[in-house]
Amino acid sequence: MGISLSNISKSYKKVKAVQDISFDVNPGELFGLIGPDGAGKTTIFRILTTLLIPDDGTASVAGFDVVKDYKAIRNSVGYMPGRFSLYQDLTVEENLTFFATIFGTTIEENYDLIEDIYVQIEPFKDRRAGKLSGGMKQKLALCCALIHKPKVLFLDEPTTGVDPVSRKEFWEMLKRLQKKGITILVSTPYMDEAALCDRIALIQDGEILEIDTPEAIVNKFPKTIYNVGADNMYKLIQTLKGYKHLYSVFPFGEFVHYTDKRDSFETAELKSYLENAGLIDISIDATQPNIEDAFMELAK
Amino acid sequence: MKKENVIVAEELTKAFGDFKAVNAISFEVKKGEIFGFLGANGAGKTTAMKMLIGISKPSSGKAKVAGFDVYTQTESIKKNIGYMSQKFALYDDLTVKENITFFGGIYGLSRAKIKEKREQLISELGLEGISNKLVGSLPLGWKQKLSFSVSLIHEPKIVFLDEPTGGVDPITRRQFWEMIYKAADQGTTIFVTTHYMDEAEYCDRVSIMVEGKIEALDTPKKLKEQFKVASMNDVFLKLARNIEL
């Protein structure tokens, strides 16, 4: 009852959107498709929701083929497209009622599934969807996608443009839905959300870089990463770029992430190199890699 | 050496009827600083920024941007600032060269100066091969880098960036931040408005707006210490949740 893609490719005119994509999502899994804008995430969603026909390869959702059995898939999945696709001029309640009706059900019938999400927006049920905040639109869109009790839920960038509090709440909701046995495929450009998924696929330029659990991906990172800090960030980066043992340097918030070509080295040596270049307040500490480090290493 | 302030806001307020979108905010930004202006959607960030760039008149309070008054000298402000937003940046149906020339033109650069800037910019970004291509055909990351460079074309004192790196890949994003660091190192002040907290981590100092007021203002490091959390995202969550209680 999960999702399966094998060797899926799709081009628009000359542009290759996705190339030779294969992965499986197990039933009941929360699977994340992580990658920047233009990586091909939406194309994959549209193929799986039967909106696009792949040029090559096969895919199935809940056991149904995405081309042959498209009608069966359309009956059994919930889909939340990238922009919260709601009717702006209908109220919260009218939107939900409408989507319930076209799926041949009622709000009451499946209320238990959406209850803990819907209670948060219920105080605004007579407000038009266009007048809701990003976070509330997101919750309403999720309710609409869930109202017919889908077996598989497709969420295309559900947290884009939403404030951090709503994002956190949203992920908590996904975890609860997962417990109810719904298979969830979610995409996001935010690397920090990767850790919240059971397994993730890192994707860039239409190709998959890696598929695994977030922990395993991070653990595979081949180098030791050092947080290097100094008084002048620009000068620090430029100086490090001139260091002969440099493997990579990337700004990372208040520090830079530095990796060395050698398997092991003395941080004192690097420190004196930086001091000689005129930098002060230098700090060098080994740190844990995160998904972004892994992504950049894989995308190289 | 104490650096001069290029933005000074005192009790700056914007009211729409009874509703105070921006409620008496005060802060300073120094020359060459990267200042993060954070807040959820609807917290008043955009309204505050519009007052600072001279396209919206404050209801009360004082503010000076690049030494000019936001009430009376808005034209001078506009000449001394650059602006880049994720929504509007460059014209997709003009080529790289045409975009640079056009934006140089609106800031009144001389023809020779535009030519010089155009060549410099194209070589810095490594766009030599595609300078006659339409901007619309470039990848998102390149567009953003080009758009940032264009916002610096008239050598402004301050650049306002509106959610500059949303959605780009991690490598491009870092290249982008390197460009920002470089501009800051050369003395340009960078004012970043965003609701993506990981962009906040890169700033020298950040302010967090909640419901029209600045609720926190310090370096990311000190804010994280103060709230005893590991990331700016958690700082924000704590702040927003406390307000709710």
Place this chain on the structure above:
Amino acid sequence: MKRFIGFIKKEFYHIFRDRRSLFILFGMPIAQILLFGFAITNEINNVDIAILDHSKDATTEEIINKISASKYFTINQMIAREADIETAFKKGKIKAVLNFEKDFSKNLIKEQKATIQIITDATDPNTANSITNYINAILQNYQQSKNKGIVVEYQIIPQTRMVYNPELKSVFMFVPGVMTIILMLVSAMMTSISITREKELGTMEILLVSPLKPFQVIIGKVVPYIFLSVINAAVIVLLSIFIFKMPVQGSLFLLGAESVLFIITSLALGILISTIAETQQSAMMISLMGLMLPVILLSGFIFPITSMAAPLQIISHIIPAKWFIIIIKGIMLKGVGMAYIWKETLILIGMTIFFIGLSVKKYKIRLE
């Protein structure tokens, strides 16, 4: 069926909550009708006319006196010969010439009928038409007073000839034209906009990924507009009858049925447009440029088809509005029945089936 009704309900919410579409739906038909109606004034006053009296007897004198006594006409000159009619018109002062046949009185008594020719300058067709109507009224009035108490009725037969613009457009001609434009606009433009709006919002994606069948979506989009367009057509007809006293000669039922047919044709066109256009803006542009302009310019609404260049005449055949205008002109002004307009009706039906077939074929069940 419940799904379908839910869908239609939603469409009505959209329509009634959008002031702009409500205005296009109901404000515009009324505004257009009133505008056309009052801009074309049919009041005439002290119009200069000329008389060519071949008979010069007591009856013609009586009639001439009666006409000159009315406030509507001033007799500007008497013409002696047929050849002078042209010269009189060319001077530009007179708007009409009354031409009494020879032995007018005699004919009237002997054969109970006599003929007057009314020649009008139809470069201003509306005035020309009004003049004819007024003179006819005066003649009728005269006949009635003469026939009182006399057993054998006799008739004066006016023959009307319009010079310079043989295809005369009636004062009431604007009603069929405006009705055609409104129905076309409301049906085609509004449906295409409402379908493309769903594409723009992204809600079309959700509708596609739902058990709702594509034809249900289409029909659901179309039904509210059939309903609203019928109301519109009725409003237009009622306004014309009650404000402009326009007579509807033919069967109202037939008029209604033909209107519904044309509404369906337009809706099919609207659906076709929405399969091509991706945005509301382009749907609107295509509707305006592709439908409105041909309707206004080539349907015979403003410019008579017979006076168009040959290629344009051929193009006008493929414009559904042309056939609909012929049909409703026939029903409203001439009072004809199906026997006279079955050909045009069949053409419209054919076009509708073609458009529906094409849109079904072009309608995408997926995004490409």
